[in-house]
Amino acid sequence: MRNVILGKTGIKVKAMGFGAMYLPRVSEQESDVIIERALEIGINYFDTASAYQDSEEKLGRVLSRRDNDFVITSRSIACKTSFDAFKKEFEQSFDRLGIKTIDFYGFHAVNMKRELETVMGDPLNFLKEQKGKGRIRHIAITGHNHVTMTEAIKTGEFEMAMFPFNVIEREPLDSLLDTANSLGVATSIMKPLAGGVIESKALSLRFFFDYPVGVVTPGMASVKELEDNFNVFEKMQHLSQAEVRKLQEEVSVLGKEFCRRCSYCMPCEKGIMIPFVHMIHMKCYGKPMDDDVAYTLGLAERMISALENCSECGKCVEKCPYNIPTPERVKELLDILKK
Ligand code: SF4
Numbered sequence: 059m060r061n062v063i064l065g066k067t068g069i070k071v072k073a074m075g076f077g078a079m080y081l082p083r084v085s086e087q088e089s090d091v092i093i094e095r096a097l098e099i100g101i102n103y104f105d106t107a108s109a110y111q112d113s114e115e116k117l118g119r120v121l122s123r124r125d126n127d128f129v130i131t132s133r134s135i136a137c138k139t140s141f142d143a144f145k146k147e148f149e150q151s152f153d154r155l156g157i158k159t160i161d162f163y164g165f166h167a168v169n170m171k172r173e174l175e176t177v178m179g180d181p182l183n184f185l186k187e188q189k190g191k192g193r194i195r196h197i198a199i200t201g202h203n204h205v206t207m208t209e210a211i212k213t214g215e216f217e218m219a220m221f222p223f224n225v226i227e228r229e230p231l232d233s234l235l236d237t238a239n240s241l242g243v244a245t246s247i248m249k250p251l252a253g254g255v256i257e258s259k260a261l262s263l264r265f266f267f268d269y270p271v272g273v274v275t276p277g278m279a280s281v282k283e284l285e286d287n288f289n290v291f292e293k294m295q296h297l298s299q300a301e302v303r304k305l306q307e308e309v310s311v312l313g314k315e316f317c318r319r320c321s322y323c324m325p326c327e328k329g330i331m332i333p334f335v336h337m338i339h340m341k342c343y344g345k346p347m348d349d350d351v352a353y354t355l356g357l358a359e360r361m362i363s364a365l366e367n368c369s370e371c372g373k374c375v376e377k378c379p380y381n382i383p384t385p386e387r388v389k390e391l392l393d394i395l396k397k
């Protein structure tokens with residue numbers, strides 16, 4: 059598999075990284091096997107976050123025993139709560155991972171302008187201090203809104219930006235990717251399979267071979283998924299015209315009401331996490347009940363009381379650039395959760 063250089067940091071990693079957000083779905087033993095296999099086949103970039111339940115601990119079980127032959131990114135979303143909560147999660151990441159230095163540490167889900175303003179104050183100064191002490195090597199930022207991410211990159215404070223980019227969510231092509239590449243900011247691609255909604259997984263991954271992206275990090279929770287994805291990157295076949303058409307046909311239906319998680323509709327005065335509603339709805343509504351659906355619904359159970367409070371005010375629909383019918387989706391999700 060070819061290597062990619064992570065922007066100005068000069069760090070070289072395999073073009074496919076390991077997204078660890080789904081590791082909480084498997085046991086510690088299964089997770090050990092998957093991570094060991096990833097290392098064995100040459101994967102050397104791992105992406106996790108405090109918010110991904112026990113993902114950091116599971117990576118730490120294997121990686122903390124290694125001789126620094128990998129690159130790891132983690133991050134905290136806790137700035138949305140308070141600076142103290144952020145500092146606590148920062149320390150927690152070291153405890154969970156069991157390592158002394160984290161290569162990239164960043165701010166998680168910085169979607170709105172005001173959230174960017176928040177992280178640019180004390181939290182950023184704190185990470186700079188930690189970098190000075192050698193506890194982290196580089197500062198990163200992640201978010202779902204390509205405009206906010208572009209603004210973040212332009213500040214010159216971040217060495218890596220992580221954002222969704224896939225055959226449905228092509229907004230990073232407007233200017234985000236070019237801006238990052240021109241300023242030497244590493245890019246890490248999240249949701250390369252659009253959150254798992256695209257059936258033609260290999261084609262969706264091959265889509266990236268035509269774009270100047272950094273490391274692509276599909277979320278994986280089995281050796282089979284890992285090896286299937288690895289083989290796609292190993293062969294590195296560009297899409298033919300016919301394959302591009304096939305992929306476009308498949309996503310043309312999905313794309314119409316596909317939530318980009320940009321958060322323009324937020325905040326909801328009833329406390330509903332709208333992008334999360336759409337993510338769960340997309341994975342579960344009208345789908346047969348299998349382990350994946352059951353797991354996703356389990357994550358959403360605590361949302362029931364907030365969903366019941368939806369007043370159908372429609373403000374979220376007015377603010378959404380894609381006119382996504384959120385109140386309808388809220389009702390549908392509530393129905394399946396109650397069942
Ligand atoms: S319609 Fe429901 S989800 Fe949308 S803003 Fe109003 S209360 Fe929130």
Ligand code: SF4
Binds near residue numbers: 319320336377380382
């Ligand atoms: S519902 Fe619309 S505005 Fe809200 S996150 Fe999704 S795409 Fe963005």
